[in-house]
Amino acid sequence: MDYSGSCAEELEIPLFDLSTIMKATNNFSIDRKIGEGGFGPVYKGILEGLEIAVKRLSRTSTQGENEFMNEVVYIAKLQHRNLVKILGCCIEGEEKMLIYEYLPNGSLDSFIFDETQTKVLDWPKRFYIINGIARGLMYLHQDSQLRIIHRDLKANNILLDKDMNPKISDFGLAKICEEDDVGAMTNRVVGTHGYLSPEYALYGKYSVKSDVFSFGILMLEIVSGKSNRKSCHPDYNLNLLGHAWNLYKEGRSTELLDECLSDSCSTHEVVRSIGVGLLCVQQCPEDRPNMSSAVLMLNTEGVLPLAKQPGFYIEGNAPSSGAFSSSQYAESTVTETPITILTAR
Known part of the structure; x- marks a missing residue:
């Protein structure tokens, strides 16, 4: 060719x-x-x-x-x-x-998931990175000439320049948005487990709200310094999403914060970031904000809507790989490589 x-x-x-x-x-x-x-x-x-x-x-x-x-x-x-x-x-x-x-600081995951490097990113830098990713995604969804669904937003697809400005990368799996934002269906689900929205991972339905779900996961990872793909709590087999949800319900959201950030954080920004993150990972796509609303909520003082139980909230024996399970869904396997949903002919 x-x-x-x-x-x-x-x-x-x-x-x-x-x-x-x-x-x-x-x-x-x-x-x-x-x-x-x-x-x-x-x-x-x-x-x-x-x-x-x-x-x-x-x-x-x-x-x-x-x-x-x-x-x-x-x-x-x-x-x-x-x-x-x-x-x-x-x-x-x-x-x-x-x-x-060339972006000299490499990918975001090499900072937030590394015990030594995570200390390089204080809270102001992390909040700046969250906002930069949000604005980049808002551009893709509604301001660019093509209007793109990324479909593989995750920590190692965020690159950092010399000034720690975040750059969304890897558009090999991207798709053009439909004008009505209804989304589309595929029998070849691609992406990375721990970041996929329920409707996409299980039924192959994707839209801009699939990216919003991934952004919500990414935001909680940036706040906590922990990966959603691993068991997050020593006493309960919860993924990061489940741990964040439990703390949110009990009014203890600030306990999700990466321990190394306690001296540099703005409690208001942290609580707000977690709240917006949980709104982005709602079970139903219709309950998630669009990215322009997410950007607005992150940077204003208004009262946030209450979050509902998120999609792929895991309790019980969460496998270390971060794969999800729920009896209410059809069996599905998520891996690092593209997934094919088999349908009867």
Whole structure:
């Protein structure tokens, strides 16, 4: 499949020669490798004096050519300070690569889930990051020319620049919003367990409200420094969502806060962030706010609506992987790789 013309002409982004990228990454030297994902390895490079990140599509990647072009098409048309910026692509022979701005502080998960690094992010920085992600997602849902559902919002898809500005990345699984926001159905559920909304994980129905659910989970993770995919409480087998809900019901939400933040936090902002986070993870999509409402609620003084019991609230023996279970739903398995929902023909 030859994309070489389409990138330069239709997508209006620079098309780089393979030789240029090889030189920039020192022939994809192992010491230039800075990460690995479902797409393939990521390398740091220097191109015309500018630091770049190169995502190289692996031949064994679960994210194939369609996801590659998906990312090129969408990111090329999106411009916002809280979205990663694409600089171009390289398509030559069997090689397919995406070239991005290099973000030196890496991904958010490497800070909030690491016992040492988590101390780098005090509360003002975390609240700033929460707001940046919220504004980036609001742009995707309603302000960009394409109106995008990301479908894989999670801590390691948030990159941080030198000033700790958050940038939403990885648009390989993104879809264009329907105008009426009703959403769409798929029998190929993609994403990461712990972040998927109930209606999407179980029935393949996605909409902007699926992203809102993921954002709510992410917000609770940023506040707590804990992952929703692991058992969160030593005395009760609760995931983060279940623990946050129990504390909220008992009027003890501030106990969810990462212990290292006690000296730097604004109690009002913490309680408000947890409240908005729980509103974003409501069971029914209709009960979740849209992102413009979430941004408004985070930054105003008004009384928040009361949250109801969230979706995928887990108590009992929550497995360490963070997979969810509930007797009221059909059996479903969520993994790191795309999930296929089998339907009778």
